[in-house]
Amino acid sequence: MILAYGTNQHSWRVSDSGPDIESSMVAKHLGVDIGVQGRNLIKPREAKMIGSARAYAHTIMGCTRWGLDRSLTASKLWECCAVPQFLYGTEAMVISKTTVKELEKIQHTVASFILQLPLSASQVMGWMDAGLKPIRMRLNERSILFAHCLVANKKDNLSKAVAQATLSDRTDPWTKRIMSIQTELGITDLTQVTRANLKRRIMSSQIAKLRVIKQSHSSLKWLWEPEKWFKLNPQTNDSEECAALNQFRAGDAGLGNRRPNHLGLSYKQCPWCRAHGVSSKLDEQHVLLDCPGTGFTRFSTGVKAFQDARLAMMSKEQIMKEYLGGMDPV
Numbered sequence: 518m519i520l521a522y523g524t525n526q527h528s529w530r531v532s533d534s535g536p537d538i539e540s541s542m543v544a545k546h547l548g549v550d551i552g553v554q555g556r557n558l559i560k561p562r563e564a565k566m567i568g569s570a571r572a573y574a575h576t577i578m579g580c581t582r583w584g585l586d587r588s589l590t591a592s593k594l595w596e597c598c599a600v601p602q603f604l605y606g607t608e609a610m611v612i613s614k615t616t617v618k619e620l621e622k623i624q625h626t627v628a629s630f631i632l633q634l635p636l637s638a639s640q641v642m643g644w645m646d647a648g649l650k651p652i653r654m655r656l657n658e659r660s661i662l663f664a665h666c667l668v669a670n671k672k673d674n675l676s677k678a679v680a681q682a683t684l685s686d687r688t689d690p691w692t693k694r695i696m697s698i699q700t701e702l703g704i705t706d707l708t709q710v711t712r713a714n715l716k717r718r719i720m721s722s723q724i725a726k727l728r729v730i731k732q733s734h735s736s737l738k739w740l741w742e743p744e745k746w747f748k749l750n751p752q753t754n755d756s757e758e759c760a761a762l763n764q765f766r767a768g769d770a771g772l773g774n775r776r777p778n779h780l781g782l783s784y785k786q787c788p789w790c791r792a793h794g795v796s797s798k799l800d801e802q803h804v805l806l807d808c809p810g811t812g813f814t815r816f817s818t819g820v821k822a823f824q825d826a827r828l829a830m831m832s833k834e835q836i837m838k839e840y841l842g843g844m845d846p847v
């Protein structure tokens with residue numbers, strides 16, 4: 518199905534021998550009914566997307582501790598059941614910014630559940646550590662691969678010709694979307710790239726974008742990049758240790774420096790040190806590596822031995838990253 522906008526033409530002739538293509542008021546794309554006339558052709562579908570994404574998120578988060586690992590189960594259910602369902606057919610649509618934002622919020626609740634993070638943790642944690650690709654990126658990827666499939670598919674000349682006609686109409690919203698994705702990927706002609714090459718370009722553009730976003734979050738300075746992008750971090754499970762690790766990686770361990778802690782208290786300076794007349798900035802690095810208040814625990818759990826062995830070779834910030842599971846990206 519091709520969505521054509523802003524044209525008074527109601528039928529198209531592809532070749533003299535080929536059939537005429539008639540315009541229609543309602544079309545079915547991959548089983549989804551779409552009104553082809555008017556501006557709000559996919560509004561109802563967008564509302565449904567949000568509703569079903571939310572329902573999935575609630576069901577997934579209703580998983581109990583008895584049984585399978587909740588983190589792994591939630592991640593699999595979201596990727597294999599929820600996402601394919603609510604993004605069904607979206608490759609041929611232009612989804613509004615508001616809907617994308619709403620879906621991203623719902624995805625973040627699932628990511629926070631998987632990683633056992635508070636909702637205040639950065640969305641970047643979900644994209645990187647839980648491996649849940651940002652919704653906008655999922656949509657773009659689907660659309661551009663779909664467009665590529667239409668124009669580069671050598672066997673089906675008819676849909677190829679119609680797709681080319683739609684893509685040459687620069688006023689069409691879907692065409693505009695495809696063009697802007699192409700510009701981002703540095704592709705001028707879709708027919709000149711292979712599907713494998715297109716996928717590689719999409720991947721590297723997505724990673725580059727996330728790197729930039731991560732840089733802008735000072736709370737994520739101890740977060741190493743994932744070994745494999747858009748996959749659940751292999752060390753993740755639903756244990757308490759993993760919750761603590763992830764909260765430290767996210768720079769959101771509930772110390773009271775970013776938001777009130779479990780006692781409802783907020784601090785800029787470490788309260789333990791302040792009680793001893795020393796002023797120290799309160800953050801995860803201070804608690805883990807520096808604060809005398811946690812000295813005994815640091816000693817008894819081997820953190821101190823780890824730190825002493827590394828201190829001659831690297832900065833405390835690097836030790837912190839390494840301790841939280843970082844490694845040099847190869």
Ligand SMILES: [Zn+2]
Pocket residue numbers: 787788789790791797803807808809810
């Ligand atoms: Zn302290």
